[in-house]
Amino acid sequence: MHRVFQMFVALLLMIAPAHADPNFWKHEWPNTDFNKTSIKSWTEIQSGGPPRDGIPAIDTPKFLRASGANSLQPNEPVITVALLGGSERAYPIRYLIWHEIVNDTIGKVPIAVTFCPLCNSGVTFDRRTEHGVLTFGVSGKLRNSDMVMFDRETESWWQQAVGEAIVGKLTGTELKMLPSWMESWSQFRERNGSDGLVMKQPATSRNYGRNPYQGYDTSAKPFLYNGEMPPHDISPVARVVRVGNRAWPLTRVRDEGGVREAGVNISWEAGQASALDTSVISNGRDVGTIRVRDKQGRDMVHDVMFAFAFHAFWPRGKWMIRR
Template structure:
């Protein structure tokens, strides 16, 4: 398996020395403005694949939810006035970014397996419509995207440009959630992304057992506080995080104007070799006081701590 071999090789990788790093970056990214950066370049390292080694998709076809197990996770995108769309994790696992448009709104549907972060953004920023690719780089184990217009680098977890001309620009996050395809199909007759034409092992998980590992991949930061395991799942809403373990006592939590609901029936995409056979981790929906969906995502605890170091842990104590 080429992908797994690359991951094994990258596990031993270290950040390049400053001089070598500068030379490498100028060769590989000649159009990136390295005079502008919001983070130290030393925090950014190779993930073991070159730029576009994980190919982002431009556009997608949609139809019925055929060939998918009922428990397989999909990223559902809901824009006002538009039918919902579902992007199966079995495709995002191998492409990480889908540049698409919904009702005239250019969107980027993104997924970082190493952080388990699925986020959807409006691709309009700085007076441009951006298209995104996978840089092959990581920061705090998180996906670093790049835009093809300016070759600025973007932290997927935050939606912020961290290196290049657009440094400091933040993408608008759109409402999305992850749920089993059966739940989506119960509300929608179609609108499920169809299999791309690329030669990939769709439906398989190249990160077998990752969400049961003791440590994250290529991460040297602090562990989460309160004894929370680094790869425990948490629900992030802004700068707050609820450990999924809290939902064992009650499937519904109402606090601070939010209603968080957990339902069983969704397979983990990062457990067994086949996504459809992953253990049941359930799915989360978050609503505001008006009953409308609130942007949120279920991520690994270490990633929330790394990118939101002053975040609030909602432990219910």
């Protein structure tokens, strides 16, 4: 990582413990119930730098036909969501890397498409809960380097990687994860033709197509992460395919041409650029596309996240190492 970025990290590490206190946060979060939480220590939560909504979530995005003109390069990654009652939708990472959450509705299903660059975690949630339909924003806080979301209805805080409320009135509530996957723009477009929809560029001033985390997925240490590193000599920023509490190293899936075990079929196909490599997303190295299906060929909920994040949130998880 660049020296300036390293100095910024060091500064945040020095000031974070003093600010890990609800009394400090209450001026920004007057409606959050800090008496309810599932975390063991407030020091687990750190500032990621931006304030609340400093990374602005997108509400009610607009879409274009996949066959229409746009600035996406063929190998750029998108998160694809396919639900009954609607065309497949592509949410480009070039937008999500700057906004992290998109609140949308497909058919009658309100969803939140989320991407945490620091964990490479891309998960789609059903926004319906027993407490009503929620709308999510970016808190600016991190836990184990993973985005802490918040809902605008109760201002409870949520852990993005697991979809669970960790602070506030809704503590313990879990969001339902929906099947979605990352693939290249060309893979989405070739499969869908003119029937697919792609999210239109937001009407905000961002350097879309650029990666503000240059070199992050080859760095030695994750941003603001002080937890235990993954076992088996796996790099903390190696990509793993998480299905439930199991993790398959992406390199194993790629080298073996896919794997079939534990009731899942994981395939790999070349053509998708890493969004967290070079300064221009489309120049990133090829990390390939993962699809996860069950024995009946149905898409399964999964995540292609960094190894350190899997180990942090599933410390007793099973590592599906090369046979």
